[in-house]
Amino acid sequence: MTTVKQHPVLQSRAPQAFSSLLDSFFNDAVSTRRVQGFTPAVDLWETDKSYELEMALPGLKKENIQVEFEENVLRISGERTFNKESKEQKFHRVENLYGKFSRAFQLPEHVDATAIDAQFENGVLHISVPKVEEKVVKHQISVK
Known part of the structure; x- marks a missing residue:
């Protein structure tokens, strides 16, 4: 007979039935996605006169976005909050980050x-x- 040693912490998390396994999966997935953050998609291109950037931020308000420029680094940050949950609602899937x-x-x-x-x-x-325009730091001058 083979014995299997179980960790006491993991044993308490073991689901009793398949339905409780699904419930724990959905609950864990919903709660972790809400707090982990995300990386928005960016398109960045250059023209003759400028550098252009577009960032997809659906569902955000402009008050929740910060744009800073320091030492030639353009930094964009913000937060998208999850505020749709109530006691009457039970989410089974949340795909937005x-x-x-x-x-x-x-x-x-x-x-x-x-x-x-x-x-x-x-x-x-x-x-x-x-x-x-770029500043000329070094320029060779021909002697006539």
Whole structure:
């Protein structure tokens, strides 16, 4: 006869029936997704005059988004809160991600930080970072 040693903590978590296994799965999945945070999708491209960025943030308000620029790093952060749960509702599936997010992008030195424009419309954050002419640090001068 083979004996199986069980850990006391794990033994108390063992479900008694298949239905309780499903219940614990759904409850654990819903509660962890709400607090773990997420990484929003970003499109980043360059034009002749600027660097452009679009970030998908559905369900957020512009008051919940912070945009900062420091030492050539553009940092976007915020939080999407889960506030739809009540005692009358029992969620079985929550696929939207909730929690805090933060993204940072290193930009070249030749940008105009004072003219950065951020607009939020229909769940999409659009940021435009204008370029400035690069300063000439070293230039070879031909002798005539």
